Amino acid sequence: MLNESKIMDNLGREIREHLGDGPPDARRMAQKRALVARVAVWESPRKSGWKMTLAAAAGVALVIAVGLVVTLREPDLVPFSVGKMQTPGYQGMWVQAFHDDGLPIEFEGGSRLDIRAHTAVRMIESDRKNVRVELSDGELAASIKGNGRTRWMIEAGPFRATVLGTAFTMSWDPKGSMLGVSVAKGVVLVQGAGLKEHGIRLAAGERLKADGRQGTFAVDSGMPQAREVASLQPASPTSIPETEATAEPLAAPARIVGIGSRPKAESAPERGRWKAFYEWGDYEGAVKAALEEGLDGILGRSGAEDLWLLADAARYARKAPVAEQALRTIRDRFPGTERSRTAAFVLGRVSLELKNDAASSASWFRTYLSEDPHGPLAEEAQGRLVGALEKGGRIDEARQAAGEYLSRYPNGVFSGIARGVIKPQDR
């Protein structure tokens, strides 16, 4: 016969053996996700004791006010998970895929990065304004669903790809300092070593290969796509959402759109040197060279194509006066042409985006619509006209333009904006 205590010990052992150590792994992963998510939104350590009580008693209203300010000032984090088990991610996390299947990184909102086998990335930043990822080595495929607010940046060595919404693959070999970017959808701006400050804008179908060590690059356009002209700054309420970013109206044929190395000021020929900078992707350098060469001379003797390139360079370098002069010259010297009509549209964008001049912008969009009411940019011009009028405070005109837009393009890319102008409460 055993005594009570021994029976109890045996009972405990029996219970332990059949109870096990806890719930299955899937539940544990959920626990971990919940914990990391909880700590991620935990703003600061709590104070304890009488100080906390005193502070709470003294400043409930103040706390509310401060809370509002903090909410406005501090960007919210974008939650993301890593792997098929959806392990919670966090800023600063290094992720490396050793397995051949690669590793998905899924963000709230539907965006995702699929990192290939033997690829390492670091999640530098992940908030509603900016998501920054460092591609340390290897290759990833990005599928970014834009929301008009979050800017996505993938950094690789001295290079950086910036997007608002797109699908592309990017590879980086740190040993050879070789970057590869291939765009499937949307637009990607690649900046960095040799590509200069304003970088290279890649549209769907374009592929970039850049050598960070040699300072050379090549862009291969596999399909007749145009260079993107949309600003990659986060959209303002009146600017177009990223999904509405449209290609440059003048489609370029399939071609190598850029190859070579940075031009040297002393080695480039004096006349047309700005074009060498342009081709190399150094738009600021191109404008500077054009000004040194003499803008009046270039405007007077260049053909429509070169003037268009100069306007492009100035726009990418955000030099509004030079862009305006080049575009106005096209309209003056080549009236009635496709280039001239399109220049009116682009002048509308330059006024709005570079000069913040809504009135001038609306006027130019109207000019385009009057000259080419059924042209390839008519929908975009009508949509942007709505935004320009609203931004300029001309609400009645904006509503009228929005009505016209919706009657012609009820499911158009600006339909959301147009409806928002007509019924602001629906926004």
Add this chain to the structure above:
Amino acid sequence: MLFMVMKHRAGSKEAEVVDLAAMSFGDEELVSGLSRRDPRAAAVLYDRFGAKVNRLVWRLLGADQEHDDVVHQAFVNIVSSIGTLRNPASLEDWITGVTVNTVRREIRSRTYRRLLRLLPESVEASSEEPSQEHQVTARRFFAVLEEMKPEHHVVLALHLVEGNTVQEVAAACGYSLATAKRRIAAAKKLFFRRAQRDSVLASFMERLETC
């Protein structure tokens, strides 16, 4: 440097991500990270102590439907009170203590809720299959524990189910050795008496007595 790596679990197609940081973070680094509310530290904390906290809660409350909530609360309590930890080297013992306290509070809260009829009464075991005998016994075991004082419940579960020594129970509960001994003895006696009134437990214990 923190690295997340992929590995495949034996016999499972599902991939798992393991944070190698759990192996490289020292206790001090972890405590410092938790004090800053660094999510990386939270992930490391879970990687390192998730199994222990789960096991403790599981063995103190059984296969409870609120298990995950209690584990989460334990970790929240760990992070929120990390500033009270004086010696980072004793992190593991301290985590055990916080977890035990969390469970004790949960048991107390359940007692109040039951008194206020916010929780249903325990369901009597009646028609379980013989093959599920151990499950039924475990259920009855924890049902009897829940009727006891939280202090008795915790010390008994730690001692009998978790297999802690009296010294370990004392450390986990913050008792002196003498208090731990006294409470374990009292809890055993009380449990034995109550278990005799439960037909399932009484029968199981009778067989343990004769084997």
